[in-house]
Amino acid sequence: MDLNKLDDKPIFPIRTAAELLKISIPTLRLYEKEGLIIPHKTNSNQRAYSKHDLERIECIRKSIKKSKISINGIKAMLAMIPCWQIIGCSDLDRDNCISYSDSSKPCWAHKHDNGVCATNECRECTVYKDFSECSKVKETIQNIGK
Amino acid sequence: MDLNKLDDKPIFPIRTAAELLKISIPTLRLYEKEGLIIPHKTNSNQRAYSKHDLERIECIRKSIKKSKISINGIKAMLAMIPCWQIIGCSDLDRDNCISYSDSSKPCWAHKHDNGVCATNECRECTVYKDFSECSKVKETIQNIGK
DNA sequence: ATATGTTGATATTTATAATTATCAACAATG
DNA sequence: CATTGTTGATAATTATAAATATCAACATAT
Numbered sequence: 001m002d003l004n005k006l007d008d009k010p011i012f013p014i015r016t017a018a019e020l021l022k023i024s025i026p027t028l029r030l031y032e033k034e035g036l037i038i039p040h041k042t043n044s045n046q047r048a049y050s051k052h053d054l055e056r057i058e059c060i061r062k063s064i065k066k067s068k069i070s071i072n073g074i075k076a077m078l079a080m081i082p083c084w085q086i087i088g089c090s091d092l093d094r095d096n097c098i099s100y101s102d103s104s105k106p107c108w109a110h111k112h113d114n115g116v117c118a119t120n121e122c123r124e125c126t127v128y129k130d131f132s133e134c135s136k137v138k139e140t141i142q143n144i145g146k
Numbered sequence: 147m148d149l150n151k152l153d154d155k156p157i158f159p160i161r162t163a164a165e166l167l168k169i170s171i172p173t174l175r176l177y178e179k180e181g182l183i184i185p186h187k188t189n190s191n192q193r194a195y196s197k198h199d200l201e202r203i204e205c206i207r208k209s210i211k212k213s214k215i216s217i218n219g220i221k222a223m224l225a226m227i228p229c230w231q232i233i234g235c236s237d238l239d240r241d242n243c244i245s246y247s248d249s250s251k252p253c254w255a256h257k258h259d260n261g262v263c264a265t266n267e268c269r270e271c272t273v274y275k276d277f278s279e280c281s282k283v284k285e286t287i288q289n290i291g292k
Numbered sequence: 293a294t295a296t297g298t299t300g301a302t303a304t305t306t307a308t309a310a311t312t313a314t315c316a317a318c319a320a321t322g
Numbered sequence: 323c324a325t326t327g328t329t330g331a332t333a334a335t336t337a338t339a340a341a342t343a344t345c346a347a348c349a350t351a352t
Binding site for chain 3: 044047
Binding site for chain 3: 169170171172173176188190191192210216217218
């Protein structure tokens with residue numbers, strides 16, 4: 001098996017994740033409610049975090065604590081991700097998509113009724129997985145024109 | 147004379163601006179220090195605000211108060227503006243430009259040593275003038291690919 | 293089946309961003 | 323030249339976002 005995939009395995013229950021990150025459980029739930037993180041859910045609806053999830057959360061934390069960007073600020077910044085370009089939406093899907101016009105939160109925080117996003121798992125999507133910080137978003141914006 | 151240009155005339159001293167906006171003078175100075183606004187300066191370094199300046203500040207205020215985006219959040223979001231595309235930088239100028247890679251504040255909050263931006267007045271630049279809110283930034287990101 | 297951990301929701305506390313007040317030095321106005 | 327407004331800087335205050343605590347109901351594990 002590909003050993004890199006281990007880091008994607010959701011093996012940590014919420015308490016362990018909180019201990020490893022040195023934050024409280026309600027904070028983890030808050031970030032999720034705000035759409036900054038999408039942990040895996042078990043059959044019985046219990047959260048499970050992977051190593052990559054933890055890294056993502058540390059990144060979010062840095063934005064809040066060091067860069068002083070509010071949660072809504074992070075959401076607004078992530079809303080600038082040109083997801084339609086990344087996943088290659090059809091023009092129709094794109095124009096019908098809420099997240100194409102919305103600038104308040106990232107695409108994965110929206111309920112999608114049409115297009116690929118309606119069926120795909122956001123947690124597994126490149127758009128979600130690749131973007132948790134400003135620099136990555138800007139990098140992508142730079143590359144659209146090329 | 148073009149009557150529309152009147153709205154760009156910097157005719158309000160800081161006290162008047164503060165009264166019209168119902169905020170304090172130090173707040174206006176803060177927004178400027180953070181690079182969210184560039185008022186005109188008289189020969190003796192006194193600030194003067196135009197009607198458009200006031201509208202811009204109201205827009206900023208809405209982001210802070212209603213959208214709950216922190217000042218640093220607004221700056222991060224504005225750092226996503228593809229300014230090099232808008233003003234049509236040469237590839238060389240672009241690659242040498244700080245604001246091309248930086249994702250912490252908008253281009254006009256940087257000191258520019260090379261390119262057009264070194265000589266131009268940011269206050270007069272389309273990039274500064276057109277962008278004070280998220281939706282305009284996203285609109286522009288949408289249009290790059292087209 | 294009893295311990296321990298989870299869920300979502302609400303209430304509370306804490307941290308800190310945003311705003312304002314105050315200051316001496318300088319500018320404008322009449 | 324006296325009045326009123328400005329400048330930047332620092333200190334104090336206020337507002338509120340972020341984090342945490344608490345809860346009953348449900349899940350897991352031994």
